[in-house]
Amino acid sequence: MTQTIHNVTVLGSGVLGSQIAFQAAFHGFAVTVYDINDDILADARKRFGALAEVYATQAPTPEGVDGKAAADQALAGLRYSSDLADAAKDADLVIEAIPEILDLKRKVFGNLNDVAPSSTIFATNSSTLLPSDIADATGRPDRFLALHFANEVWLHNTAEIMGTAQTDPEVFDTIVDFATKIGAVPIPMHKEKAGYVLNSLLVPFLTAALELAADGYAEPHDVDKVWSIATGAPLGPFRIFDIVGLHTPYNIMANGTDLERRLAQWLKDNYIDQGKLGRASGEGFYTYPQN
Ligand code: NAD
Numbered sequence: 001m002t003q004t005i006h007n008v009t010v011l012g013s014g015v016l017g018s019q020i021a022f023q024a025a026f027h028g029f030a031v032t033v034y035d036i037n038d039d040i041l042a043d044a045r046k047r048f049g050a051l052a053e054v055y056a057t058q059a060p061t062p063e064g065v066d067g068k069a070a071a072d073q074a075l076a077g078l079r080y081s082s083d084l085a086d087a088a089k090d091a092d093l094v095i096e097a098i099p100e101i102l103d104l105k106r107k108v109f110g111n112l113n114d115v116a117p118s119s120t121i122f123a124t125n126s127s128t129l130l131p132s133d134i135a136d137a138t139g140r141p142d143r144f145l146a147l148h149f150a151n152e153v154w155l156h157n158t159a160e161i162m163g164t165a166q167t168d169p170e171v172f173d174t175i176v177d178f179a180t181k182i183g184a185v186p187i188p189m190h191k192e193k194a195g196y197v198l199n200s201l202l203v204p205f206l207t208a209a210l211e212l213a214a215d216g217y218a219e220p221h222d223v224d225k226v227w228s229i230a231t232g233a234p235l236g237p238f239r240i241f242d243i244v245g246l247h248t249p250y251n252i253m254a255n256g257t258d259l260e261r262r263l264a265q266w267l268k269d270n271y272i273d274q275g276k277l278g279r280a281s282g283e284g285f286y287t288y289p290q291n
Helices: 015-026 038-058 067-077 084-088 102-115 169-181 198-214 220-231 237-244 247-253 258-270
Strands: 007-011 030-034 079-081 093-096 121-124 144-149 158-163 185-189
Touching: 007 015, 007 084, 015 030, 015 038, 015 067, 015 144, 030 038, 030 067, 030 084, 038 067, 038 079, 079 084, 084 102, 093 102, 102 121, 121 169, 144 169, 158 169, 169 185, 198 220, 198 237, 198 247, 198 258, 220 237, 237 247, 247 258
Parallel strands: 007 030, 007 093, 030 079, 093 121, 121 144, 158 185
Antiparallel strands: 144 158
16 A cells, blocks of 8 residues: 655755756646745746756656646746745655755754654655664654655656665555656665665776776776776766766765775876866866867
8 A cells, every 4th residue: 555645845945856846746746845945945946947948858758748838837836935834734745855964854854743744754865874864853763764866857767765674664665656656767775775776886886997097007088998898888987977076976085995085185186186077167087068
């Protein structure tokens, strides 16, 4: 048995929160967007306007559905609130996408528990925290789990779903079903793992690539060639570094093991300090035409 989800509230209207909210609205859910004040929500409205244009042309739609009409309808249907009680009052599901700060998330879930109906399911989109770090603060650990999306959710539409030992299996199944209904590909995880599936694979892969280049075994472009030619993968690891942006791996590795700190320093000395920050800056391991 799964619960029926009609009303979805998203906490945080930043990069991922806005995408999650729009993805759900685009697939017909009634979505409320919550953020801490009305100025931020005014900026969010602009972000949603831009997202509507992206969805109209890029987002896959079911057979016979017009993307532009669905995007316009999603945009018009969004409800905005900077009052948590008002935002949560009718929610069947609240998805949290606020900054990656454990104490902040715990506090916000505690406040949410005081105002949301007892039946509401709570989900966190956290990338690096485990749901069990937060579960007790929600006041309803049986109705809480992680639902993790990737950036540009309309294209990279995985939904990694990770409960704790306390998550009710019916709640877990409800979220698997919800993920499918918003056009995502649900990836149910059987137990908690930092990094979910994607980063458990990607981080060691990128670290190994960096070690090959930093320790002088092979040129970055040749590492990419080997990966692409030998496996058929469209992108090698250094292309992926450029897309992610070099600051993010630098920040992660600068606090890691001895090897990771050494690789972070190499990245800083040879790329970051020279303004080569990846695709967004026009140059990283590759150069990119800027318009
Ligand atoms: P962001 O900084 O773009 O947005 C955060 C939003 O939360 C802002 O709009 C901010 O005003 C709002 N906020 C701050 N305090 C709040 C509060 N107390 N209540 C409600 N809203 C509050 O961050 P983001 O990149 O969207 O990341 C949000 C979450 O999503 C993080 O947990 C992150 O790990 C996760 N995530 C991010 C990505 C990504 O690529 N950016 C990918 C997957 C998951």
